[in-house]
Amino acid sequence: MKKPLGHGKEGSQKLSRRCQLKPYSCPLSSDKGVEMQLFGSYTSPFVRHCRIAIRQQDLPVTFIATTLEQAQLDSPTMKLPYFKDDQTLLTDSSVILRYLRQQSSLPFCAEIQDHECFALASTLLDAGISAVMLARADGLTAANSAFAAKQQARVTQSLAYLDQLIDPRTWSFQNDGHIRLACALDWGLFRQSFSLEAYPQLHAVLGQANEQKHFVATAPHE
Template sequence: MMQLFGSFTSPFVRHIRIALADTGLAHDFVETDYGQSAVGSPAQRVPFLRTEVSGRTLQLNDSTSILKFIRESAGESFCADVESLDLYCLINTALDTTVNLFLLEREGLTSDANPYLQRQAARIQTSLQALEDYPWPAQLPWNDAGIRLACFMDWALFRQRLDFSNYPKLLKLLNDAKAQPSFVATAPPQG
């Protein structure tokens, strides 16, 4: 059986939990902290997944490879075309950058006097504007790009990292995600 190692607050883990819920694939969730992930994965982060495939243990150490494995195991496609993949990658870049800046700030490093970190903060804003300008359909597509966007935005609001008031289209898409049972069921714990 698949074992997903992660935290309840990680947006990357949340996306995988949504994919597992939506596909109905059997799995165990193993709550994992920073110390455990440093030992359990060469990437030293969550999520990571372990499963048996053809009599051997397969370990996947990145959310994207895990999502591809889950989708293919369920007979589905992951990012069915290059445009969907590029959109997913843009969202993932913004999410990864936002998470990294959050973790650096926890360690006392801010972008105030650091040109590299200022470029990273600017990257988030240009990505958000590109996502706002993207020709989204009327409803959030419930595919991996759409799910990644919703997980990113909800995490950024949960951690009070970003203000989306200048991105009304994105806020509407996040609201669409809140109608999905798996999105609601995987929300980070409050309090």
């Protein structure tokens, strides 16, 4: 019972029905037997990582294209992605990934080094996204905001550190830390949040990721 990725009208109809369901810990009590659903955007690197896992494992998960406005109504964190499976609501990509990997008895970040890479890349993303949002929503940049400047510094330092840490020869599309890193790097280029010119190892990592069909198929777009 394989469901294709990609979703349109049907998804938004289901979504508005579920928006009224409370509490969040039991969002689907009247809806037994519903398929697994991933709610996200085509631009989010966190969502992309989940979409890659779904494709890698050929899982029957329906992707429901969701706006941040909708996420504010439907998830307590007001963020994308979130995920539903019968009685279960998951609100963070790391937990969603663990759940997805579990479906195929696969580990999620089993090695400490891979988990560290996952965490570093996620922090890089959080800082990069914060910097973009501060500039876009509030006109705050490193020039007029100490907090924005700190996010920029965090991005730069994380990139420099990861460039030293990661050996592209050992990069693998089977490791969630490595996948997260590739999603983060590609997001940075997509949003022009940073460049990889000064980071040859990271540039090589992204080159390798772009040889993977599931990475290419999930490239960010509006």
